Amino acid sequence: MTNEELLQEAKEARLHAYTPYSHFQVGAALLTKEGRIYHGCNIENAAYGPTNCAERTAFFKAVYAGEREFDKIAIVGAPEGEEPVGMCAPCGVCRQVMMEFCHPDTFRIVLSGENGEAAEFTLREMLPYGFGPANLGK
Numbered sequence: 434m435t436n437e438e439l440l441q442e443a444k445e446a447r448l449h450a451y452t453p454y455s456h457f458q459v460g461a462a463l464l465t466k467e468g469r470i471y472h473g474c475n476i477e478n479a480a481y482g483p484t485n486c487a488e489r490t491a492f493f494k495a496v497y498a499g500e501r502e503f504d505k506i507a508i509v510g511a512p513e514g515e516e517p518v519g520m521c522a523p524c525g526v527c528r529q530v531m532m533e534f535c536h537p538d539t540f541r542i543v544l545s546g547e548n549g550e551a552a553e554f555t556l557r558e559m560l561p562y563g564f565g566p567a568n569l570g571k
């Protein structure tokens with residue numbers, strides 16, 4: 434699956450966003466090493482704090498389904514009613530969740546670049562010196 438195809442999956446996931454407070458809609462498409470895709474959207478909450486980001490929705494759905502081996506994740510975000518063209522980088526909490534399940538040098542984060550082309554980063558680039566299971570000897 435190309436980065437462009439995975440970004441398209443993330444765009445479709447974004448249509449499910451529940452965002453009555455920020456009106457900023459995010460979609461994510463998480464690809465497993467075996468080629469399955471898990472979609473996620475942001476789900477907001479009146480108490481704000483319990484809001485779940487699109488990336489974590491995708492990860493938690495996948496982990497619940499028994500997945501443990503991940504290849505890459507595409508993320509798109511933009512205000513409601515706008516096309517997600519610019520780069521929407523994952524928040525720190527989502528990077529930490531990726532660190533739990535993904536190797537920082539092989540797992541890739543795909544974003545739509547400012548020029549409309551896909552931009553790709555490793556998890557290590559996005560979360561240098563991250564703390565993960567290896568730090569606990571796991």
Ligand code: THU
Nearest residue numbers: 455457459475486487522523524
């Ligand atoms: N959001 C995500 O879904 N993913 C991110 O990585 C950044 C932020 C959501 C959370 C909230 O619903 C909205 O974007 C505005 O912060």
